[in-house]
Amino acid sequence: MSILDAPIARLDGTPATLREITGGRPALVVNVASKCGLTPQYAGLEQLHEKYAEAGFTVVGVPCNQFLGQEPGSSEEIAEFCSATYGVTFPMTEKVEVNGEGRHELYRGLVDVPNEKGETGDVQWNFEKFLLASDGTVVARFSPGVEPTDPTLVDAVRSLTTP
Template sequence: MKKILTLTFGTLLLWSCQNNAQNNVQNNAISSTTKSNQSMNTDEQIETIYQYKVTDLYGKEFDFASLKGKKILVVNTASECGLTPQYKDLESIYEKYKDKDFVIIGFPANNFGSQEPGSNEEIAKFCQMNYGVTFPMMSKISVKGSDKAPIYEFLTQKSKNGLQDSEVEWNFQKYLINEQGKLIKVLSPRVLPTDPVIIDWVNGK
């Protein structure tokens, strides 16, 4: 009788250990799947600039998806700012590198010191006459505040761009977008378009 009881107890103990081990494997698998799904959900929330369409200075739709494979410099501009001469350097690097999958997109904005008061037509005329701008210029938008344009919500919100939260400090702040449409760097308005940090990036250094 003692042998039978010992055998029965041993069998129950073995069954219990196997059952606990199986439950642990299942629980680990569920935990791993949950973490994987959470990671996927986070990744799915990160956007690219290719999801956005805007309007250019001449009223035509501009689809950022058309720039896939290019490096993009996005800059908010103004016609009556102390930094307005940056237009010259922006045009210079655009002319030099536009055939190397690089493009500049300008967004006139009147958020700082009311230094972009003109209409789209007036802005286009000013850019052409004073700086010979040929890089794509979009219609005037707001880059901060309650009426911030969706494209700038992407550029300034980490929850959308996956890089960082930022505020547009002043006219001519710069955002660098890589060939996959993802934000990789935010540069102060005081960083010149010809600064090595931009030129090296364009050249892949």
């Protein structure tokens, strides 16, 4: 089964698969949190989404509360925060676990991919990024500290959106 077929509800609770959420486009899947020192990355993620949306790319935010409880809100609170504070228009999923026994099926298909430092395994922190090709292949993994505007990340996105 492709990672794109992993069932994951949208933030509003509607059942979906990653394929439905991405529309079959290349995507940057990011575990997000509203009360983290890295939360300002939402601005860069939205910028990346807006810049490459017409080229067939999307960002997908995946809320997670596993890192020091930094995403404690309800789905409604998360949606309101993201919209009001950062103008987020990219799709968001339900809140999930990215590590441990309760790890969501989506993340089971992501954590074996090495990041830019060659490290694999558990998600390290909020805002870890996984770049997926339109067929669901994981093309790259970026550590939480890698900004959405980092040239290496942007070049990787461009490589999937430019013919």
